[in-house]
Amino acid sequence: MSARTDTEAQETQAATGITPSTLSTIIKTKLEASHVDIQDLSGGCGQMFEAIIVSPQFTKKTTLARHRLVNGTLKEEIAAIHAWTPKCYTPEEWEKRKAG
Template identity: 35%
Template structure:
């Protein structure tokens, strides 16, 4: 059984189905923000797909945002996207940088 939440699973399923991903990571970064424990509001996705071939980075991001428009309209506050072609992924060091700490919120 997966320990990912409902929103994370929805993101994973939608991206896998729409993009036929070669590699996919859905990382819940909500814990880094001033939200209740177990929240699913801030995510980073690492998506590798042949469908990105020939697309500029902004078009890749727009494609991912369009696929996840429902989640973005209903609870997901932030989505960080790493979108690569399989060739770019293979040539990379496959190390995903950590997101910076939250600088906003409700005064910690």
């Protein structure tokens, strides 16, 4: 489902309650994330998100395990959207990435 107009986009977000802000709050709370940046790539309809998530809970986890952790945390929210792309980093990895 994608919105064709701004009105449809607002209605979709209102119906699902999913916004970058709500996703960010859940991730920060449940995954103890120190940095969360969520971009709505769907033009405001709340159906396609890309996220950068930095959490110490990712330490010693593979990329797949990190994605499973995030997806499990956002199970209900992900079910209501079209596309979700998380990029998961430990605090150490994030610092190296920012420095480089």
